Amino acid sequence: MLKNYIKIAWRNITKSRFHALVNISGLSVGIAFTLLIGAYVWSELNVNSALKNLNRQYILQSKWKNPNQGLELTTVGPLAKALRETYPHLVANYYRWDGITSNVSKGDKVFREGLQVGDSTMLSMYGFSVLHGNTKTAFDDPFSVVITAEKAIKYFGKTDVTGETLSIENFSGAKHDFMISAVLKSPAKNSVTMLNDNNNNQFYISANNISYFGRNMDWPNFYIVGYIELQKGVSPIELEKPMQHLLKQNAPPGVAENLTPYIVPLNQYYLDANNGLIKKTLFALSGIAFFILLMAIVNFINLSVSKSAARMREIGIRKVLGGVRRQLIVQFLVESVITVLFSTIVAVFLYIATCNLFSNILGKEIPSLNAFPLYFIFIPAILIVLIGFLAGIYPSFVLSSLKAVESLKGKLGAVKDNVLLRKLLIGFQFGTAALVFICAYIITEQMQLFFTKDLGYNKDYIVSAQLPRDWSRPGVDKMETIRSQFAAMPQVSNAALSYEVPDDNNAGQVTLYRIGSDSAHAVSSQQFTTDEYYRSTFNIPMAAGEFFGKEGGLVDATKIVINEKQAKALGWNDPQDAIGKGVVFLGFNGYKAAIAGVTKDFNTGSLQKAIPPVTFVHVKTNTIFRFLSFKLRAGNVRESIAALQQKWSVLLPGTAFDFTFMDDTIKKLYTTEIQLQQASYTAALLALVIVLLGVLGLISLSVQKRIKEIGIRKILGSSVSAIIALFVKEFLSIVLIAGLVVCPLAYILMNSWLNAYVYRVAITGIPFMASLVFIGAVTILIIVARTYKAAMDNPVKSLRTE
Template sequence: MLKNYFKIAWRNILKGRFYSLVNIIGLSAGIAFTLLIGAYIYGELQVNRQLKDADNQYIVLSKWKDPNMGYPLTTTAELPRALKRTYSNLVANYYRWDGVSSTVSKGDKHFREALQIGDSTMLKMYGFKLMHGDSRTALNDPFSVVITQNIAVKYFGKTDIVGQTINIENFKGGKHDFTVSGVLDKTPTNSVTDLVTNTGVFMSAGAANFMGRFMDGWNNTGIAGYVQLQKGINPKQLDKPMLDLIKKNTAPQIAANMTPYLVPLKDYYLDAGNGTVKRMIYTISFIGLFILLMAVINFINMCIARSSTRMREMGIRKVLGGRRKQLIWQFLTESVLLVLLSTLMAMLWYLIGRPFFSDMVGREVLGLFSFPLYFYLIPLALAVFIGLMAGVYPALVLSSLRSVDSLKGKLSIRENIFTRKTLVAVQFGIAIVVLISSFVISQQTNLFFNADLGFDRSYVVYASLPRDWSKQGIDHMESISRELKQIPQVSNVSLSWEIPDGANMGNTPVYLPGADSLRAQSGQILTTDNQYAATYGISLKAGTFFTPAFSPGDENKVVINQTLAKSLGWADPEKAIGRQLRMQGYPPNFVVCGVTKDFNFGSMKGRIPPIVFLNVNYTNLYRYFSVKLNGNNIQQSIAALQTGWNKLLPGAPFEYKFVDDAIQKLYTVELQLKKAAYLATILSTIIVLLGVLGLIALSVQKRTKEIGIRKVLGSSAAGISALFLKDFLVVVLIAGLVACPIAYLLMQHWLNDYTYKISLSFQPFVLAVMILTLITAAIIVLQTIRAALANPAESLRSE
């Protein structure tokens, strides 16, 4: 019997090819998009969950009463190790690391790589496998390194390279060969090897001395720390032991300000950065559910609308002895079969769309056959559920008709037009909300890139430098910057620790001499030379940006921005020139030599902070050359710059990036959301229009006789088209009236996260409704005009 149901269902699907195809394409698009979103969310939820003993793995974070004293992401260097030694009944293991970057060389290959100097416990504690090498001893030797597969292939062209060496440069300009003791197997995305950046080279803690770093000390608060708890231990049990250790061993100032706490690694990734990943998951989940809901409504609506054309078929079946139960099963079988076909097509869309979707969300989405077996039951269950939902109404209604009424084509039960129109209105409403959201997100994102940031980032490239953090190293780099500036294609060069991407040396309290330091203003420290303002086009409100030629007196000079000047009581920038200020942790008084116009050093999500510029000759710290090109021929300018770089800095890789790209990274989530909104807009519009196309075609088919009679009585083609337009456009307008306030509330809530934001105007709301109205009208006119122009004799003869 079931075989017969499927056979008849297949024949009916083929008989109505057009309607079946419209239904399948619309639903498959919604299912495919939902599956891609589900795969993305599944991948995000798996981060850190594949680590060995993941349920007991924790990262040690810090809360600071004074946020200028330390970083939330790090802890004191000794704390994780002391917890293991002192409270071994609570802590099973620990891991600490310090992240740096430096030049790595092999033969004529020189690249700047992310390095992680850490304890030898890493491999065992997290269960990271080695393709080659012994995990028990790989990180024991100070001059041994473990590298990833990518790094192995990059430098050696293969992975079986244990025993070979690579050369690493330290921050004093010294170089040393390191023996490759292990090559990591592919590791899942995690917050150990990929906490801040994707690390490629892992060094033992013993290498810290060579690199000029410190992995020990209770007052060293810049180390990332992790602990693995004993089974059954609650992290709250370590709150008091950690505070006791901090109070007993650290400096009083640290003990009074710092509170360490544990966060499960399984939760950390989702909650980091004020829950950026979690917010992205929620947002994209809602988008996916909206699209799926639209596709399901469209499918159900089409099934209900088309079912009324099969009344005579139901009557004949009843006359021939068909029972109501059999008729119900027939309808349900056809509906489920259509959804199963849509699901199969969705799988094909998934395979085609996965690379594009991965690019959109900035993360590799799992392949179709990479999920656990239970995952494949979800689309199957969804297909059966949607099929039953779509088929149950027509099955119950049509199977309940009397045989005489069915044979006459008479629907004795009143057709529920209101329900169908409501479903159509919901579809249009969702499409309007998505379209408005897309416009608003696009406008907000464009604001970030088109607004005046207070500096000129055009034609500026930056590149990391080999480190020699000494007076001689600074002199050498400033000499090279002057040489590079002589290149005709180069307008200016600046040596600095920062580029304007929001990452700086940290904050420090800034106050006037003799004032109470407790009332100090928190200032962001930027370390630059005297060419930084000229390179980035930062305007000065008063004074000079240090001095044109460096003199020893410049070491005690600082430049501040308008915001800091005002907060220190100098509303007139000119009054700040020559005045003194103090910074906590820096011994002398500094003299203000310049005040810059306020500029957005970081993201426009927050307000412009107080900023103080220190001279690189005072700190002896630097990371980058920022180079302003003349802009005539970018490729030619880059080539000339590379030639000069290779001549002046032999062995140092010239790995340049545009400042525009660095700024773009500040808005990664917004750009991903913008792409998702565009895709959702396209899909929702397609699904709505497919629904309109199918419903209009069915409506025209059912009203063929009416159209013929109207033509005979003198009605024009435009008048007939207007009948159908009126039905649908009223629904669109009602949907718009309901959807616009909902979209306004959603977008207003989203914009509240930003300090600098657009003002919501009527434009996106009016545009969204107009665009959808015009496209719908065009579809309706194209569908009805053919029937309206047909010979009425043909339509009347069909009856």
């Protein structure tokens, strides 16, 4: 019997090729999109899943009384190690690292790379796979380095490179050969080697060499990433008092009194970081994929019912010859499952064909089919049965309920009772499409704000490149000389030496108070280490005074510059009142400095955060730097970059010219938001296609049912436009009702999303009106195209239709 059902189902599908093609296309697009988003969500949920003993792995985080005093992401240097050594019954293992960038070279190959200087416990603690070398001794030898297979191929063209050497530069400008002791299999995405999107270290050096880079992991240093592994059965709450005790016992008072350390499980850290932005995005994308799939299923239902007339005589004959309703239901369900089977096969091919495209759209790699576990093969099978049943259950029951006599006459009398349900289904499609369009519109407005809002400085034509380090006064003087030679180029209007660019990644915080006050009134602020050309290069307006001094003239490097927010925090509401006043730095042996100028407030990073207090310290006083930033003249940017690169090879031979435009730097701050925007665009397009197919199916059914009515209206003098308007009115009312229902929901969803940003767009009526008008206009075009022929037909022919 089943064989007979399948044979008949196949004949009906091939007989109505166009109908089958539309059904398969709509479903395959919906299923493919759902599979792509599902694969992305699965890959994000599996971040850190490959780590050894994951359920006992934690990262140390910091909560500061004043958020400007330190970073949440890092902790004091020795804390993780001290927890293991002091409380071995609680802590089974630890790992700490300090992230730096430096020039790495092999012969004529020179690149700027991310280095992770950390404890030798990394390999044993997390179970990273080693292709070559010994995991137990990889960090034992001095000046040894562990690299990934990707970097081994980059420098040597092969992976078996243990015993080879790479030259790595330190922050004094010196170079030393590091022997490769092990090569890691490139690890799956995790929060140890890839802490965030801006951090993907693939060179691992023992902390025994940390002094070579002029760094430390001492108690005053609270910019070290720390991890611990708890003993079995130990609860995180048991670490609270030990951590506080170690801080009070060892850390400087200013740190111990203001810092509350806490630990976060690595199995949830990635999703919960940045106020759960990743988790919210995954929920949003999952919701979009679910509704797109649901729209495709609804579309399948409407198209199936709209073709019911073609099957009526078949149904009538079956019933006259003794066919029972149960057999008809099974027949239609089999046809539905077969259609979904073909749709799923097409969807798999679409997945393969568009995997790279979606990776580019989302900005993150979508796993290929061979990346999934073998048991994932059951997911398409379950989808076929489930979607086939859900998509076919309504048409099968509707069509099988037709009376034999009416079926033989080709009448749709039994179907008309369910018009309301089909209108509700198409209304759901309209509502979903409107929701996606409204959300995409508002997300686009917020993204435009990110890139068009006055940031307080001018980012246009600014290029930044990282420098080799020589953090000494002679090193700074050398770089200032090099800076002046770059600034003299005809393609460059200005250049600045600094440790920071406005990318949310500064040297840390400084705490200071006014002379004449006391440390109880100290204010924490972000520290920017720059030269006197930084302000003019980034075009930061001054509120009062000068930016260290006149460019090209005598500059007092012992002075500082603050922004308006810092001036107000220190008690000067009028920026002019701060000029010439003295402040005392907490720590730094009570270093005192006078204020040379006050800048206007400017955004130092993402618009998720309010503008913080900022203190500018001159690079000749605080001799650290990372960037040369160039303000290019308007014109041929490509030629300007080529000229910079050529000049770089002359002034800084043997170093990599890795440059980044400020626009691209800012984009990195909004990686997740850009992913959501691109996904919403794709979803909006798919939603529009699916809803239009749904309209096509329902309007076809409506025209078919009312063909006699159309003939009578024409005989009675109705015009073609009036007949078309009759159908347009029916569908526009559905669009209007769907819009009224979905608009409040869209407002609630987008207002909740926008609340994560300190600087956000106001939600106006424009996105709602524009989305509904657009969907309504496209719907009208479809209706006109479908009803025009029926309205133009000879009314006599229409009246003869039975």
